[in-house]
Amino acid sequence: MAKSGKIPKATITRLSIYYRQLELLEFDGYRMVSSENLAWLCQVNSAQVRKDLGYFGEFGVRGVGYDVIDLQVHIKRILAVNRDWNLGIAGIGNLGSALLQHQNLWERGFRCIAAFDNDSSKIGKTALGGVRIIDIKDLKQAVKDLNIEIGVITTPASAAQTVADLFLKAKVSALLNFSPTRISVPESCLVEHIDFTVKLDMISYELHHEIGTKKTTNSF
Amino acid sequence: MAKSGKIPKATITRLSIYYRQLELLEFDGYRMVSSENLAWLCQVNSAQVRKDLGYFGEFGVRGVGYDVIDLQVHIKRILAVNRDWNLGIAGIGNLGSALLQHQNLWERGFRCIAAFDNDSSKIGKTALGGVRIIDIKDLKQAVKDLNIEIGVITTPASAAQTVADLFLKAKVSALLNFSPTRISVPESCLVEHIDFTVKLDMISYELHHEIGTKKTTNSF
DNA sequence: CATTGTGAACTCATTCACAGCG
């Protein structure tokens, strides 16, 4: 069923987006959707939708389309979001707080179950989302006790590498880095960056070089 | 000097990253850097660095490398970040607040000079960063008065399209959308998305499908 | 018979390899 081979990273990104549109379609009462429809909603080419899905199996019915609910189930399984993931957030400023109380994350199974900071005025207090703030010195123990798999870095840039090292010593499987810094990690650890200063630089560039045509971008 | 032709979007992303490493190199007292060096720091191929720069001119000295300060100036000019950009933030929750007080943005010339919300308990108050919170109904006027060019959407997903429409009516040039929703805009408006639920889905996928090799990613 | 699934064609991006030059 599921086919192997090299799967473009962009495909995974799009699967995530297809999934969200499918949720909306279901909410709006649709039972079936064609690749054309879905592609239009996600602002991509319809062959792209079919090819992306084709990497993982045959989920459609020729002449009809895809079952809106069925396809959600398939994509959840592919993305492995049909389970919970435990997250620990380091750096409980506004950004960290935003993630802790983010309703959507919890609903999707991304559980922010630990909050770390080095500010003694915060430690021991209850952060937004109802999680107690733990001294970052105790990160390793907490990661172990709470079985945290994904570390989220929402510290200032200057602390990012230090915090990353703490997470690495605690053997998390992946890091999500919100600081505008490249962090260096061993091969064994997956890192994703979310750097809005880079996005703003891109906007700056594109506004300045006024590209006349289609400007909505598909980068996430 | 500056060469034209199609420039990959990824090139612009990398220029932004090169720039940040150059700042660090300068801070550490380096005067010159080779493409090899810089590439290593940014975790890319050295030919990539040279090609990226090559789209815009010849900034290096053969046999020597690139002047650390000079190259920063060139990249700033290319990215058009050698000027200020006025930003308006809509949705003053934790995420919006994080941006408003984000020191780095201001230093880089991205000035968050307006804050909008529809919550009457917030309107009129001073947000973090010292900006007064304006009723979102008055967005259009404020955008005009303050000459805001980039609208930032930090509202819940449910409000994202409405707020986007307000920004569009106010004729901002670009939107930076932090909500996990595709927003539809006319061709004339540039949109960049920052969607961390997508990033988490990617982490989930990659952890589940344990890719044995190099896992640090270059997507921003 | 409308729509999927997919090889082949094409477009875009990265890397190689070396000529050109300070």
Added chain:
DNA sequence: CGCTGTGAATGAGTTCACAATG
């Protein structure tokens, strides 16, 4: 001699176009 700049080679990702089919 060492490193840049770049055409040529390779590789990756997207789109086309149509045979397969429920």
